[in-house]
Amino acid sequence: MNRKDTKIQRQTRIRKTIATVSDRPRLSVFRSNRYCYAQIIAVDGKTVVGISEKAVANETKLSSLESAKQLGVAIAKAALEKKVKTVAFDKGRFAYHGRVKAVAEGAREGGLAF
Numbered sequence: 121m122n123r124k125d126t127k128i129q130r131q132t133r134i135r136k137t138i139a140t141v142s143d144r145p146r147l148s149v150f151r152s153n154r155y156c157y158a159q160i161i162a163v164d165g166k167t168v169v170g171i172s173e174k175a176v177a178n179e180t181k182l183s184s185l186e187s188a189k190q191l192g193v194a195i196a197k198a199a200l201e202k203k204v205k206t207v208a209f210d211k212g213r214f215a216y217h218g219r220v221k222a223v224a225e226g227a228r229e230g231g232l233a234f
Contacts, residue, residue, distance in 0.1 A: 127213040128213065130213045131212050131213035134210065134211065134212065134213075135210060135212075138208045138210055142208040143163060144163075144206050144207055144208050144234075145160050145161060145162045145163060145168060145204055145207050145208070146160070146161050146207060146208045146209070146210040147159075147160055147195065147199075147207040147208070147209050147210060147224075147227060147232065147234065148160075148161055148210040148212060149209075149210065149211055149212060149214065149220050149223050149224075150212060150214075151214050151219050151220055155172055155173040155174055156172070156173045156187075156188045156191055156219050156220075156223055157170070157171075157172045157173065158170070158171055158172075158191055158192070158195040158223055158227075159171070159195075160195065160198075160199050160202075160204055160207060161210075168199070168202055168204060169195065169198045169199055169202055169204075171191060171194050171195050171198060172191075173187050173188065173190075173191050175194075176190050176191050176194045184219055185218065185219060185222045186222075188219040188220075188222035188223050188226070189222045189223070189225060189226035189229075190226060191223055191226060192222065192223040192224060192225060192226020192227040192228075192229070192230060193226045193227070193229055193230040194226075194230070195223075195226075195227055195230070195232075196226070196227045196228075196229070196230025196231050196232040197230055197231075199232055200230075200231055200232075204232075205231070205232065205233060206232070206233045206234060207227075207232055207233075207234045208234060209224055209227075209234045211224075
């Protein structure tokens with residue numbers, strides 16, 4: 121078993137847990153080396169709203185943590201416009217640390233409950 125297989129197993133395990141215990145839409149976060157992406161996915165699997173860090177970025181230079189936090193605030197604002205107030209946080213295969221944690225904190229500051 122290689123490293124990629126373990127990451128996919130972890131992602132599957134987390135998504136299965138969220139799907140079985142939650143009837144709320146999920147806030148899914150993906151982190152690449154360059155950008156973060158966040159989307160709110162309904163229970164039926166359709167994307168309600170999705171935003172990338174590229175769309176939120178300003179002309180000013182921000183650190184990766186600050187821009188991830190802005191992404192969280194932006195996804196929360198867009199979700200509240202779509203009448204979504206509570207979500208289940210889906211970190212995928214990533215550790216709840218760094219940019220993933222910053223997106224979650226920004227979403228909480230923006231008004232989402234999870």
